Amino acid sequence: MIALDECVSPHVAMAQRDHIQLDWRVPYRTLERVRPMAWTCVCRATVYELCQGGGQAFIRRTVQLDGTPEVRETPRWPVNEARVIWAALLSGKAR
Template sequence: MAELWPFHGPHPAPLLAVHERLTWYSPANRTHRVRVTRHSCECRSILFELCHAAGQAFIRRTIRGNGDPVAHETDWLLTAAAECLYQRILRGEAR
């Protein structure tokens, strides 16, 4: 049986004392096709995904609790800026 560890994403680091507070918006549904290229580990209650669509990128945050999951997303950004933001979220520098 194959190992499952390659399918797990990284765990986001705890928030730093000084961090950027991001603005999270309701999903814009701008396009029918969104490609998730990276994601944090699904074992946590909050999942972060780096998403690409229509030549831009954004971060999707899904909060899973007792009820239905609730998703929000950042502004749509240039791909390089969204990739940098995703790394900052993982390092605890932004949320």
């Protein structure tokens, strides 16, 4: 287990009461090359990644509980829009 003072990646803030509900879908292949551009700390059960490829971006959510990790992804957005949503996710304004 990683101590919180040893974490180097950000943690997601608690969801605010009026947060935006993101549309989480089963992953599908639409982009040939996708790479994570930012991610949250792996010390939590749920890890988020901001992924980018082909001029589009999306957020991948992996829930690491018992058994097989559950992976879901948002729809694709233009990169700048995805960065705004990523910031909202980190601050608790989106989930």
